[in-house]
Amino acid sequence: MDVVVQLQRQLADHTASLFHEGFLNDQFNQLQQLQDESNPDFVVEVVSLFFEDSERLLNELAKALEQQAVDYKKVDAHVHQLKGSSSSIGAQRVQGVCIPFRNFCEEQNIEGCLKCLQQVKHEYSLVKNKLETLFKLEQQLIAAGGSFPTL
Amino acid sequence: MGAAVDHVTAMGMSGGSAEGNDKSQGQRFSCKSKLTALVVDNGGVCRAIQTALLRSYGVDTEAVETGEAAVELIASGATFSLIIIEMLLPFMNGPETAKQIRAMGSQSKILGITAFFDERDQQEFLAAGADDFIEKPLSPEIVIPIIRELDN
Numbered sequence: 001m002d003v004v005v006q007l008q009r010q011l012a013d014h015t016a017s018l019f020h021e022g023f024l025n026d027q028f029n030q031l032q033q034l035q036d037e038s039n040p041d042f043v044v045e046v047v048s049l050f051f052e053d054s055e056r057l058l059n060e061l062a063k064a065l066e067q068q069a070v071d072y073k074k075v076d077a078h079v080h081q082l083k084g085s086s087s088s089i090g091a092q093r094v095q096g097v098c099i100p101f102r103n104f105c106e107e108q109n110i111e112g113c114l115k116c117l118q119q120v121k122h123e124y125s126l127v128k129n130k131l132e133t134l135f136k137l138e139q140q141l142i143a144a145g146g147s148f149p150t151l
Numbered sequence: 152m153g154a155a156v157d158h159v160t161a162m163g164m165s166g167g168s169a170e171g172n173d174k175s176q177g178q179r180f181s182c183k184s185k186l187t188a189l190v191v192d193n194g195g196v197c198r199a200i201q202t203a204l205l206r207s208y209g210v211d212t213e214a215v216e217t218g219e220a221a222v223e224l225i226a227s228g229a230t231f232s233l234i235i236i237e238m239l240l241p242f243m244n245g246p247e248t249a250k251q252i253r254a255m256g257s258q259s260k261i262l263g264i265t266a267f268f269d270e271r272d273q274q275e276f277l278a279a280g281a282d283d284f285i286e287k288p289l290s291p292e293i294v295i296p297i298i299r300e301l302d303n
Contacts, residue, residue, distance in 0.1 A: 027288050034203045042203060050196050080239050084266035085196035088288040102267060 004146035011137040011148055018134065023127045028090030047131055050089050054124055057082045061117055065110065075113060076105045082120070093123040180295055181209040183302045188233040190214040191221045191248060192264075193241050201235060201289045208298055217241065218248030225252055231259045232301050235289065236281070238265035238272050246272075246279035253280035260301060264289065 104112030263276035
């Protein structure tokens, strides 16, 4: 079977599962729509930025929550940023965990916050993994001489 | 009177993600007049995406990280058709930034934006002079009607 066709199929299946399983939502499609000849690596660049940003925020959250006197305003600010960025790239499940996280923060519930931190770290690592696979498949497809639709 | 929170408005466009930017038809929505925008957000991801979205519609867009930087830019004479300001900025917050921009006589359309919609934040932002207040993400459904309005 033609390797290009095979890769296209793999890419399509992988992409479909990302949406089907709720890891990504339509906002991710919007990013792909912003990629064109003048901005050829937009999606990878923005997603890489998201990875860097999220890792920083998750570290800051862990640090903030292990303080003797937790600064919940700081925690809230970090969760706010994480929800903003995850919603902007369409990382739906990460975005979703930010909601109870913020509620626990408002209640100054340390247990709840720590639980949410674990959950959001988990969701983040899942979507990171899947997006990296997505990009790898795209690269393989291009290397094999194929292309993929950006719709 | 404060403007209503912007939600998806059915402006005669087809539903779904291809609204106004269906590349399969070879035409992407573009603004008619020379429009400019300023994005004020301390998050790099949001800055990048909002900027790219606006630019994709032909809007000349700049981005800054703080309210202070936005105020400085406008004080130096820069004018913008549209200013999008994040609620939770690190030093001077969104509403305070809007207030200072209005105090300088700016007539720009100001859109407050936030990760978590909250009515008190909405009230604060609108009272400070913002025209609208929405929850992220910034989407074509929100942006296109605004651009159309500014074009006319």
